[in-house]
Amino acid sequence: MLRLIVSRIVGLVPLLLIVSILTFGMLHLVPGDVRERILGFEATPEQYEALGRQLGLDQPFLVQYGRWLGRALQGDLGTSYFNSQKVTDAVLGALPVTLSLTFGGMLVALAIGVPAGVWAGLNRGGRVDRIAMFMATVGQALPNFWIAMLLLIPFAIWWQLVPATGFTSPAESIGDWLRSILLACIALGTSASAALARQTRGAMIDVLQRDFIRTARAKGLSRTSITYKHALKNAAVPVITTIGFQVNALLSGALIVEQVFGLRGVGSLVIESVRTQNIPMVQGVVILGTLVIVSVNVLVDIAYGWVNPRVRAS
Amino acid sequence: MSVLLDVADLHVHFTLRRGLFGQEKVIVRAVNGVSFMLQPGETLGIVGESGSGKSTLGRALLRLVPATSGNMRLDGREITKLRGRMLEFRRDVQVVFQDPYSSLNPAMVVADIIGEPLTLHHGMRGAARDARVGDLLEQVGLGRHQLERYPSEFSGGQRQRLAIARALASEPRVIVCDEAVSALDVSTQSQVINLLEDLQAQTRVAYLFIAHDLAVVRHISHRTGVMYLGRMMELGPTERLFEAPAHPYTRKLLDAVPVLDPAVQKRRKAARRNLPVVELPTPTRLPAGCVFHTRCPHVMDVCRHEVPEPVPVQGGGWVACHLQSSGPKLAGRPLDALG
Numbered sequence: 001m002l003r004l005i006v007s008r009i010v011g012l013v014p015l016l017l018i019v020s021i022l023t024f025g026m027l028h029l030v031p032g033d034v035r036e037r038i039l040g041f042e043a044t045p046e047q048y049e050a051l052g053r054q055l056g057l058d059q060p061f062l063v064q065y066g067r068w069l070g071r072a073l074q075g076d077l078g079t080s081y082f083n084s085q086k087v088t089d090a091v092l093g094a095l096p097v098t099l100s101l102t103f104g105g106m107l108v109a110l111a112i113g114v115p116a117g118v119w120a121g122l123n124r125g126g127r128v129d130r131i132a133m134f135m136a137t138v139g140q141a142l143p144n145f146w147i148a149m150l151l152l153i154p155f156a157i158w159w160q161l162v163p164a165t166g167f168t169s170p171a172e173s174i175g176d177w178l179r180s181i182l183l184a185c186i187a188l189g190t191s192a193s194a195a196l197a198r199q200t201r202g203a204m205i206d207v208l209q210r211d212f213i214r215t216a217r218a219k220g221l222s223r224t225s226i227t228y229k230h231a232l233k234n235a236a237v238p239v240i241t242t243i244g245f246q247v248n249a250l251l252s253g254a255l256i257v258e259q260v261f262g263l264r265g266v267g268s269l270v271i272e273s274v275r276t277q278n279i280p281m282v283q284g285v286v287i288l289g290t291l292v293i294v295s296v297n298v299l300v301d302i303a304y305g306w307v308n309p310r311v312r313a314s
Numbered sequence: 315m316s317v318l319l320d321v322a323d324l325h326v327h328f329t330l331r332r333g334l335f336g337q338e339k340v341i342v343r344a345v346n347g348v349s350f351m352l353q354p355g356e357t358l359g360i361v362g363e364s365g366s367g368k369s370t371l372g373r374a375l376l377r378l379v380p381a382t383s384g385n386m387r388l389d390g391r392e393i394t395k396l397r398g399r400m401l402e403f404r405r406d407v408q409v410v411f412q413d414p415y416s417s418l419n420p421a422m423v424v425a426d427i428i429g430e431p432l433t434l435h436h437g438m439r440g441a442a443r444d445a446r447v448g449d450l451l452e453q454v455g456l457g458r459h460q461l462e463r464y465p466s467e468f469s470g471g472q473r474q475r476l477a478i479a480r481a482l483a484s485e486p487r488v489i490v491c492d493e494a495v496s497a498l499d500v501s502t503q504s505q506v507i508n509l510l511e512d513l514q515a516q517t518r519v520a521y522l523f524i525a526h527d528l529a530v531v532r533h534i535s536h537r538t539g540v541m542y543l544g545r546m547m548e549l550g551p552t553e554r555l556f557e558a559p560a561h562p563y564t565r566k567l568l569d570a571v572p573v574l575d576p577a578v579q580k581r582r583k584a585a586r587r588n589l590p591v592v593e594l595p596t597p598t599r600l601p602a603g604c605v606f607h608t609r610c611p612h613v614m615d616v617c618r619h620e621v622p623e624p625v626p627v628q629g630g631g632w633v634a635c636h637l638q639s640s641g642p643k644l645a646g647r648p649l650d651a652l653g
Contacts, residue, residue, distance in 0.1 A: 211417035215477075218376045219431050219484070220404025233421045307421060 004305070008298045016290060020072070023286045024065050027279045034277040038081060055081065068283070077287065078280030087284035090269060095288070097167050097265030100181050101188060101254040106247060108189025109196050114239065116193070117200025121235075122227065124205055132197060139194030144253050148187035148260040155183055165262030184261050188253050192246040199242040203235035210234075236307045244300035248293055317390075318520055319352035319375075319488055324384035326367070326374045330598070342597045344370040346544035346605075347384070352488065355518040359535030359552065361528060361567065365597060367544040368524045372490040375522065376409055388487070405435045408481040412493035414473035418465040424451070424476060425461035431483040450479040453516075454509060471502035475509065482513065490522045495530060507534050528571050532556050537631070540564045543605040544597055550631020558648035560633040563606045565649055604636065616640055 035043075035051050052058045056067060071078065077087040120132040156164035162183055168176035207213065208231055216226045255267030266285060273281035326345035332338040345367045352358050360368045373379045375386060377393070377400065386394045393403050408431075411417040418427055428447045432438040438446055448458030454475040465473055474494065481489050491510070495503040511534065513519065525531050531538055532552055539549040540563060548561040559565045573579050594609075595601050601608050607617040616636050624632040625639050628647055637649070 211411040211413055212419045214373075214378055215409055215411065215417055215480070216419075216430075217378060218404065218407070218409045220399055220401045220434060221430070222399055230419050230422075234419065 004301060005298060008294075008301065012291075012294055015294065016287065019290050020069070020283065020287055021065065023283055024068065024279075025061070027277070027282060028061060030277060032277060034081060034279070037276055068280075072287070077284040080281055081278050082276065087280050090281060091266065091284050091288050094264065094266045094269045095292075096169065097258060097263050098251070098254045098267065099292075100167075100170075100177070101184050101258060101263070101265065102247065102250045104181050104185030105188030105192060105250045105254065106243070108185050109192035109246060109250075110243075111193075112189065113193035113196025114200050117197040117239075118204055118227075118232070118235075120197065121201040121204025121208065124201075129201070133201070136194040136197045139190045142190065144187050144191055145256050145260050147190055148184060148257050151183045151187055152260070167263045167265075180261075180263070184254075184257050184263065187260075188250055188257050191253075192250055195246060196239065196242055200235065200239050203238045204231060207231050207234045233307050237304065240300055240303050240307065244297055247296045251289070251293065316353060317351050318354045318356075318388065319522075320385075320387040320390075321351070321375070322349050322385045322387075324348045324371070324374060324386065325382040326370050326379055327382040328379075340598050343544050343600055344597055345374060346597075346600070348541070348544070348546045350539055350546065350549060352520050352522065354487065354520055355514060356537070357514065357521040357523050357535045359531035359538040360522065360524045360541060361526065361531050361538060362541035363526070363567070365543075366541040367597070368541050369492055370544075371541070372409070372492045372522060372524050375488075376407055376490055377403070401435065405431075405484045406487045407490065408484060408486040408488070409490045409492065410474070410477050410481050410494040412497050414470050414477055414497060415465075417477050418473055420465055423462050423464055427465070427476065428480045428483050431480060435484040446483075447479075450483055453482065453513070454479045455505075471498055471506060474498060474502075474506055478506070478509065478513070482517070482519075485517070486519060488520045488522065490524070492524045493526070494523070496525060496527060503530065510534065528556075528568065540567065543595060543600060545605055545634070547606065547635070548627075548631065548633040550627055550633075551629065554627070554629035554631060558629060558650065560627045560631075560638060560648055561606075561635050562610050562612050562637070562649060566609075604634075612637055 034055075035048050035057070039047055039051060049058075056064055059067075068078065075088070077091075079086055080090065116132045116136075120129040123129050152164055155161050162179045166180060168180045170177040213226060213230055216230050221229075254265065255270065258265040258267045259271075266289070270282060270285045272278075273285065324345055325343070325347055328342040328344060330340040330342060332340055348367075348371060350358065360371065362368050370379065374381050377396065381394050384394065385392065388403065388406060393400075396403055425444055425447050428450055429438070429443045432443050432446055444461055447461060451458050451460060456472060456475055456479070465476065468476065474497075478494075494510075495506050498506060507530065510521065514521065521534075523531060523535055535552045537550060538552045538555050540547045540555070540561065542563050547563050548555065548559065550560075555564065556568065559568060569582065573582070595605065601618075603619045604610070604617040604622050607613045610617065614636060620636070620640075622634045622636045622639060624634045627633050627638075
């Protein structure tokens, strides 16, 4: 288990290098000149030259990348082109919003998707199953930003149960924090819960057909014991895989949904930065985002080991 | 003779829904009027081709699928209509399935796999339970210090031994062995069969031994029943049935086993090529009369209309065939008497 974690962390190094080279390269291919955006059109060529030297833009691509990498290794991801804000500060300031939405959305998805899937799988072909799978199809088909708007109208505008926009930090007030992200989490979790319900149902049906379930019935074990002691843990493996995928999907979904609710998270930051060619900022977001996603995948691998002894042994 | 298990006219039918909206109902007669008895300490082999209903028979006996009609009695107690968890019945009738990979929960350790029936039926827990699991492991020829190992750490043959130990744990009267050795390689097969025989000598447990491998069934079974399309065609002492089959289907089934002599095997193959090509009937569309009449080389008019009644056979057992009763009246003599 420890070896697994260590090897995943070691594997992270080349991955981060590749990701950083790719984003750095792509941002250089974007047409337009960032100096124009900073100085405006009226600046003199001398001012352009000076700014270029100051930002290091006069150097060849590899030198620019090398400089960035050297600082990044010391924990300095650079400074915004437009104000003196540190990239790490900007990203870490926006991250709580996005992570709140991502994990809140995951909780919603787990709370709806897993029980619905287990129930549908236990009653395969029955009414519960058909209703659940119909709802899952609808849930997967609806775009999350549209669900977000549908939720906003009654809950935030008509009845004003929750604020329509804005984020409250959990450090200020847990209740207000929950109210500020609740609708967004539901909007995000809906499609993930649909995918989870499908996977859980399939996994349950697969496990329930195996002979050890038949044997458990022949032993006289109650239906509840069979479900909890024999079926769920074995059905969990494909479900955990799906959870891993869904965290990534939720993270990117959060970037869009936070726009609908006017939550200033990583989504707003990255869209603003790409629009203004704020290269250090985009680079920082991508690198830290990669770190978050890879950490989630390591957690998924650890969870695998817990439900599947064969992984643990190897 | 004491009777442990008495099955009378058992039917197991399934309803399939076909068509776009499931409007068309098709009835599959998987087991269609089967009767037999089982004595304590006896092994009854059940043979037949795929789809003959032999596995469904085993599952109906385990009450894993509901019987459509008919009766099953265990020690004189009616077990067909039991409801709820039927713990007492569950303790008495256990099962060993074919696939030793799918039949053991991969997320449980040996102590829990074998210990679960001990807790359930005998209320054993903790150290007492572990000690009993150790005894059972030794009984099936595995070391007693494997309690904390997972099924994936065992070979196929060892896993089947674990499945047998689990079946033995509740101290059952009957074990249904559904193709219990078919997935094992030949040397492991013989070890497991010897184990089953030893355990029977020790515990007087009865086996319903379902298999398609005739050599294995001949070796282990005291009596053998032959099933075809949900019906028992012939049932009798194993040696008599294999040496002097009384039903044309039994004959054909035995002839399908390859023989070691290449010359004989060649003649048989040639003879088989001359057989008429017929569409095989299925349990959804059973032939009228004797279910075997579409493939029977001795078919008579009466076979197409009337279901043959079982008649006794010389040397023991019974057969359901018109040749034995209303046709040439073999009257219990072996089929070879036809000449």
